[in-house]
Amino acid sequence: MPHNEELVVTTSTVRYPVIVEAGALERLPHHLASLRLDGALWLVSDSAVYPRHGLALEERLRGAGYTVYSRIIPSGEASKNLDQLSQLYSWMLDGGVERRDTVLALGGGVVGDIAGFAAASILRGIALVQLPTTLLAMVDAAVGGKTGVNHPLGKNLIGAFYQPRLVLADTQTLRTLPSRELRAGWAEVIKHGVIRDAGLFDQLEHWQAEYGALSIDLGILSHQTPITDIIRRAVAVKVAVVSADEREQGERIILNYGHTVGHALEAAMGYGMLLHGEAVAIGMHAEARIAAAIGLCTPELVERQQQLLSAYGLAAAFPVHADREAILALMLRDKKVERKRIRWVLPTALGAVAVRDDVPVELVRETLLGLSS
Ligand SMILES: NC(=O)c1ccc[n+]([C@@H]2O[C@H](COP(=O)([O-])OP(=O)(O)OC[C@H]3O[C@@H](n4cnc5c(N)ncnc54)[C@H](O)[C@@H]3O)[C@@H](O)[C@H]2O)c1
Known part of the structure; x- marks a missing residue:
């Protein structure tokens, strides 16, 4: 852009x-x-x-x-x-x-x-x-x-x-924002790359390779990094999606990627344990694994996303104390569930997602149980 x-x-x-x-x-x-x-x-x-x-x-x-x-x-x-x-x-x-x-x-x-x-x-x-x-x-x-x-x-x-x-x-x-809050924000930036802008995802990888772990520390702002451009590009995704669907009756649901598992995780752990972005990062990993398990995306995508999340200081691992059965039960009660079918937003390739409501609950359970802590 x-x-x-x-x-x-x-x-x-x-x-x-x-x-x-x-x-x-x-x-x-x-x-x-x-x-x-x-x-x-x-x-x-x-x-x-x-x-x-x-x-x-x-x-x-x-x-x-x-x-x-x-x-x-x-x-x-x-x-x-x-x-x-x-x-x-x-x-x-x-x-x-x-x-x-x-x-x-x-x-x-x-x-x-x-x-x-x-x-x-x-x-x-x-x-x-x-x-x-x-x-x-x-x-x-x-x-x-x-x-x-x-x-x-x-x-x-x-x-x-x-x-x-x-x-x-x-x-x-952002210079005064605590670094944990900043990291949590990167989860949404990465999410925007995965759902709608593969070029943004590439740019985040490139930036990370160039500046290393420092890239998540806003001290780097003083070094003429392209942070403002990257943020603007991530905002552009939200602007495009909201412009197409102001009241969440259609496309806006794609912003929910990572949030089905993420919200349930936040609730199961007790609010305040995980920041929202931290829970969304774990949710993105789990949901990409679900997409790979039904053959919607490649294992390489899951791997690349995990690498990028971790490069920006976000864990993809499930918290040790998270009760996976409780999380599954919470997901089935979510306000976005229609007729007991969870509407999943799942990646098909970098920059593209599909909305699916036919993922068997058993497959979700197996994926959750298979995630490492
Ligand atoms: N309206 C929407 O579409 C939408 C979307 C996502 C999340 N939300 C809501 O947003 C809230 C979470 O937002 P958040 O993560 O920004 O949390 P927040 O507003 O609580 O801010 C996080 C912390 O950072 C501090 N802070 C903020 N800016 C700072 C700065 N520049 N320097 C130093 N400290 C700073 C705040 O005081 C707070 O302690 C939740 O309530 C969530 O429901 C709304």
């Missing part, structure tokens, strides 16, 4: 740019002005991100003449709940929020999801700008309009599709 090609999500109802650049936050006032977002700005961030990136941003926006209100939620998944959401509503309503105002979501997927849903629902919806600061949020959560919070009965059960007016990912913010 050419260096500066503009990424634009285009659906039947919306059109918005996705900007991926080092230093992009410096130009936020300019982008807001060109979108005519000139009301007050309601900046939502978390306790880890705000001191590192929020304060400077706020100052820049005030300097450009904007009225900015800020709200910091505690860092972590536990904040993505109805209580925090209700506090966000009170903060905005007390502060006199108006229809012409904009919510700025500065943070990872947690901030993006809860602030996004607040924007979707307050006054029946005000403008939303996503400013992702984790690799996972840049390549996945911030693009596509899924917003929401968790309910005591399950993750992401309350929410809405609500598309932002702009997504602006400043790759410089």
Whole structure:
């Protein structure tokens, strides 16, 4: 993909740019002005991100003449709940929020999801700008309009599709991201290569060969690596898929690769044990093995994917304590299961997947049992 090609999500109802650049936050006032977002700005961030990136941003926006209100939620998944959401509503309503105002979501997927849903629902919806600061949020959560919070009965059960007016990912913010979080984000980048962009996969292999293990350490950002280009290319996959299927009625399911096993693994291990991306990496390995077992892809693909995952610091091995029968049971209860048939997204070649609902449960069980710990 050419260096500066503009990424634009285009659906039947919306059109918005996705900007991926080092230093992009410096130009936020300019982008807001060109979108005519000139009301007050309601900046939502978390306790880890705000001191590192929020304060400077706020100052820049005030300097450009904007009225900015800020709200910091505690860092972590536990904040993505109805209580925090209700506090966000009170903060905005007390502060006199108006229809012409904009919510700025500065943070990872947690901030993006809860602030996004607040924007979707307050006054029946005000403008939303996503400013992702984790690799996972840049390549996945911030693009596509899924917003929401968790309910005591399950993750992401309350929410809405609500598309932002702009997504602006400043790759410089990744410099402060803890390395485990960064690694978890690479799982989604690699996933995008496997499902839709073999060239991205090649590039990730090449980058790894050139820079070695350092490539997962963002210290390398200072060495003129093509990280921003790679992230932009991974984002382009999400942009293309969401543009083709805004509401997950068709093609968008391909983004679920690695997630059928991954989600069940997260739940079986207890949330918080594995990061989402870590579970997805293990899920991708298991699901590629299933694809190979039914003759859909070659064992070489499974091997290449495993090598790449491990080169980016992601284990493909099953956690020792994971109960495989419990994981199978959880998969059969997943919300994406229809009439007891799991809809698998399985690789057929690098850059291509097929959706299959005819994989025998026994074969899945055997594959899970055959995975090494
Ligand atoms: N809406 C979607 O389509 C979608 C897609 C995938 C995941 N999600 C959701 O996203 C959430 C996970 O997102 P996440 O992995 O970004 O988690 P997160 O938002 O919890 O961020 C991970 C950690 O990194 C910290 N952090 C974020 N940016 C930082 C930075 N630049 N420097 C230092 N610390 C930083 C955060 O405070 C947090 O502790 C989950 O709730 C998941 O359900 C949503």
